[in-house]
Amino acid sequence: MAAQGKCSVRFTRRYAASAREVWCALTDPESLGRWLGRPAGVEVVVREVEPGHVLEFDWRREGEEPSLVRFELRGDGDATVLVLEHSRIDEPEGMASIARWDRALRRFEGVLSA
């Protein structure tokens, strides 16, 4: 089987609060429990913490290779920009199989018209 590719998704948000306030809401255990909760079937393991700037964790969903979730904060005037990157996600099975089927069908077409 060919090695499966990896994908990532990135989201950028701007919050009207200081980086310190966003960091507190992001990481305070009670607050974290409310905004992230306990995603079903996911084990979260903290990998890197750079207070006020970076929070990174392993995202281990049952039945999937672990992926990586990283939050980065930076001040922007009175506001704070948060960049969330969820990376090393297994490329969707469906996408790969569509391409495979399409190629197979085209070869089949080639055989028919030969």
Add this chain to the structure above:
Amino acid sequence: MSAFAALADPTRRRIVELLVEGERSAGEIAAEFPTSRPGVSRHLRVLREQGLVRARGQGRRRLYSLDPAPLAELDRWLARYRDFWTNRLDALETEIRRQRRNR
């Protein structure tokens, strides 16, 4: 290569954007890019291999069009992450507000 990897290339994304407007010939597509014609052909071949683009012959011309199926599949996949994280980031905003109120 996957459909994702195929779309990671900016020239190929631009070709897809062009084909959203409708079917185009290879020449019309190539005219949009500073890249050489063979370069554009290579990109078209990759897009066809990934099932993103279809080609048909019309006289001596080859006409290219989008195949929406893989793009719809890609969007469904993306929606799962988009919905999940969008909800979480909204909830984070609520927490930031709550923190301000409680201060």
